[in-house]
Amino acid sequence: MKEEETKYLLSKDSEEILVTVENRKCGICDPTRFAHRMVILTLMSFLSFGPGFCTDTPAALHDQIVEKLNIDEATFMGFYSWYSWPNMIMCLVGGYLIDRYIGVRLGGIIFAGLVLAGHCIFALGAAVRLVWVMDAGRFVFGVGCETLSIVQNTYSVLWFKTSDLSLVFGLQMSMRMIAETINLNVQLPIYNAITETNFPGDTLGITLFIASFSCIISFTCAIVLAYLDKRAEKLTNREKHDGTQIHLTDIKKFPIQIWIIYVIGLAVNVSLVTFTGLGVAYFEQKFGVSPATSHALNSLLYFLAIPMPPLLGFIVDVTGYHVYWILLAMVFCMLGLGFMTFTHLTPWIGAVLLSLSFSLWYSPLYALIAFIVPFHKLATAYGFMGSVLNLCAAVMAQISGLIVDSGGYFMFGIFVCAWSSMAMIFTIILYFVDVVKDSQLNISAKERMHKISDIGDNESVISDSATKED
Template sequence: MAESEERRGLFSEEDEGDPAPDDQEGEPRTPLSPICDPSHLLHRIVVLAFMCFLGFGSYFCYDNPAALQTEVLQDMNLNTAEFMQLYAWYSWPNVVLCFLGGFLIDTVFGIRLGTIIFSLFVFGGQIVFATGAIVNHFWLMEVGRFIFGIGGESLAVAQNTYAVNWFKGKELNLVFGLQLSMARLGSTVNMNIMGWVYHEVGEVVAAGHTTLGVSLMLAAVTCLLSLFCALVLGALDKRAERILHKEQGKTGEVIKLTDVKDFPVSLWLIFIVCVGYYVAIFPFIGLGQVFFIEKFNFSPANARAVNSIVYIISAPASPVLGFMVDRVGRNVIWVLCAVVATLAAHMMLAFTFWNPWIAMSLLGLSYSLLACALWPMVAFVVPEHQLGTAYGFMQSIQNLGLALIAMAAGSILDTRGYLVLEVFFCACLCIALMAVVMLYFVDYLKGGDLNRSASERARLQKEAAAHSE
């Protein structure tokens, strides 16, 4: 889920248009105060605040199961394979919706109505999820996660469409960085506060699945905040459309599945790296709390804290590392470093008893670096008219991989334990590592476009522009 936002932030600038003029018809209008004027920076800062909180609820609730892993297993009487179904059911609808989300926003609903509808799915899914725990029906919790998944990824598409519509040119990268940081903040707050919420609720209501359900219902308040932001953004965008005579925002994505047959070998290797890497991150975080309790004898609070360090580091590191990759280039080398560092972190967690804060900090840095270096490479290997299809397909197979590996990880943990599970994650990273090495040589044979320095790319762009003129 978090990576759709990252990749859209990294390539959306290619699809953005020119800012709409303040008044197309030249008619005089009453001067507005800066905070009420849609063309003024102060008003757009207010809009940005609502944009950032638009996705807070979905990111907060996405990892509710990870934050309450022990409680969910105990109160619902589940094994780990059943627990990981909560993540699999989130991913299943997004195998398809990665292609349909942008189409629904552009063609069917429009950005304003689409954002409200997707926010309703997120809110409704969390309510059903919590209700399933209250009535002690796990199948209903799975239905809730499926509904939640329908809205979660598509809401990220809508959020970034709003950003492109309101912030263009040099402001756009900063806006995407702030949105990404707010997403990480939501995940971090969830990891560190839901255990306390569960404890406090347990002091008031009967212990067991009722406590779990009420805690999850309280978490739904953050989704209600997202719905409120969607309503406010819709009103502000409609007002700006009337004042500035501009059209509703478009995602800029054109999806044509027939383009898949034209994808180069380099792109398929990027897909393999993407799946092999991320299936060793998100399922691990989903199962991390009990791992740190059992292996390192951490308290539940400390286990949740160390499990959230990946998100804590990613919030400030992603914009900084993104700037560094932009300035240096050499994307393949950065991806190789990120995969090797992540493999080293998992090996430390598997085969040593070193303080896990070291490995998790390394994991947070490498996770942020890979996102900054991997997703932009798609734009280097496919023409612009195929970008929507390429990114949609990349997200689709990523969600398919996450769904399958989530179920596999739960089964491995139930039958073999955490050591074998860590070896399994290391094997996934080795596949990603081999794909990166192959990508380096394939790219080298084709001229090295993916691994050029930033200065070389700038020089080639200038030469191309001069030639076209």
């Protein structure tokens, strides 16, 4: 590199590094520029496109799969069980592997590859009419899918910890919802179009293989993102952690704030996700609405989750006070479930309130994890959260079914209201713990910017020195 072709940039620790003049002139090429960060954000968002598109592919082609394979509903639901059950452990294991051994860049490529391979195995099993092959495909897909979301969260903190973190989490949530919505609306038309063309070959298998192109998009984004992140690390002399490695026993040393956040995530996930799982039948039985109206009410939560999370995440980033925003989300959740359980007012009121809660709780809660846990432990922390939520999804769905069978939908309403109350209580507990320990989780955006700038990127923002066990 010629001397006249270079100039100096100062890294955070005032060390001089070389960046080409061409990179400085081209905003997209310069890792310190806004345009380059937008490229990174786009790639990160599309990491979840393939998983989001293919996760509910069985539901989009439910009748066709049941008919072609001649299976019962229990066998069909096994495609979701093979997806969920392993991730009660694999999320934690995957996060630990990222932190300890493979890193976020290689982890992204590996787990995006598992997503692609898993769905292709699922499609192959459908084409040859072997259910066990399809189950194996869903197992591999689930391991890759849930762990890839940990990679996505870790990348988000790496690039956007100092600003816009809640907005980024909101955009990622929206992208997944967009992918799920597209899948539910295009898979059947694609199947019907292939059937009408009399294309030689298995229609179901071909349709599922076409869906795998969405996974190719995510896999490609993982490769490009790994290259750009490696390049940015070299050009900006990004500060690395001091070499301290995480051990699984370190999970026991997480500060109490992180455990409270896990309980909040579990409780609100039970409240919202479990309710929507039985929402269609609930609206029909409780309010006597038509099937079309009940589907519209239940779908409202997901439709609003497309535009609302980025907007609400932006507001959280601008204002700060993350705990207050989580508390507001819990208020919306309790009011929505309370309206539908204890009144006979129009269910649209409760549905809108639940939609607001669903769109608001995720971004500030996940951002707080990044403010508490040092970066070299972050994937493990997010992985543990993923394991908790997958445990919730696998167990609570069955418990909810038993409650409905034995006590009816009113008792089911009380059940989800109790969980939303728990989420509210633990959010209040988090607020008081934050005050007592002066961990400054609930501070303004301006104060947080000053705090992050005073602390290395690889340290937790939490100020209680007792939590810095390393």
